[in-house]
Amino acid sequence: KAGVTQTPRYLIKTRGQQVTLSCSPISGHRSVSWYQQTPGQGLQFLFEYFSETQRNKGNFPGRFSGRQFSNSRSEMNVSTLELGDSALYLCASTGLAGNNEQFFGPGTRLTVL
């Protein structure tokens, strides 16, 4: 079974631009969660989607948004990029095994100049 995939793997943007990151979960997984990882703040939860609905949202400004499609693929969008948005963005999918185990993708490294 293929793992979680994220595209692109690396991205360089300038302040004020917007960016869209994509995540394809493991086949059959319906829950997708997004995390931001920075040296200063560590790993922080952004939001989680299940069956195309956002179930929970972390403490991030409204510039961070996401969505999930009917095939469970998810995208997150960051508008009006700031230097502080430079981070590794990880997505994870959760199956229905009932153990809440999250399988992570390789991440997208976003650099904002």
Place this chain on the structure above:
Amino acid sequence: AQTVTQSQPEMSVQEAETVTLSCTYDTSENNYYLFWYKQPPSRQMILVIRQEAYKQQNATENRFSVNFQKAAKSFSLKISDSQLGDTAMYFCAFIQIQGAQKLVFGQGTRLTINP
């Protein structure tokens, strides 16, 4: 709100030694899972071991085992016969059983295995 604390920012041991990474957490939930994730330089987050809070028996996966003390809200990871490939960041994480799939992570422990 749940919090996870890892008090050891960095640790270093010799190959084949045993090392223990500490983790404490705070929650008012009674049912939850605890995890240890490994993040090598490749940045791929890999699950090392999982513990269900309702199980008294400590989880074990080959060279990796945990010491889960629910009353003390402590969840340490022991790595036996450490190998060079164990060099990585290790994150302790908490998730409640019901509700959204939101992992709460500790700040991580950078573990270096020296030859």
